Amino acid sequence: MNKVTLRVKVAQYSEIEPRIGQTIQVMDRKIALFKVTNGKVYAIDNRSPHPKGGVLSEGLVSGEYVFCPVYDWKISLVDGKVQAPDEGQVKTYKVEIEGDDIFVVLE
Template sequence: MTIFVDIGSLDDIPRQGARVVRTAQGCVAVFRTADDQVFALEDRCPHKGGPLSEGIVHGTSVTCPLHNWVFDMNSGAAQGADEGQVRTYATKVQQGRILIDATLIRASRAA
């Protein structure tokens, strides 16, 4: 059984924007798409360590702000000719609140 933890309101993240959740295992970027889907990815591009939370959200993808690598937020996989993967975290939205898989992030606090 998956346990989820509330990390904040959906309205705390602008459409096509992101926020960072700091965890014991590192930072997690939580994204909101234009149609209110929510995704959570490791906040570090495998190419040069760029902060994905500062990237451009388009559809269900995010583009790294440093070197334009594009990641599918469903799978965490780099798209196109780029090779790499970032970890993804299960999320859901209930009653306007964002919930993230607590077993993957263990101790966390919203930033």
């Protein structure tokens, strides 16, 4: 079976503040969008993998990590992995930038 890929324009690069998460809604998915200080943009599911959750777009960003605002879990923006001693993972999404447009790719 073939995978369906959807590429959606979600924001303007120039309007995203570094280290401040933004919530975007793409179909039924809530995604947290982050620009880090080196200029890279990352997109991950906007819910912490902790059983009680947490809105990741409200978390503190340090380097290429976001800290869950409720449980302080350190989560990689690159691969979505929760850092030890905690465990878990959030889904990451491919981000493409063309000019000033930011696209998220859903598969």
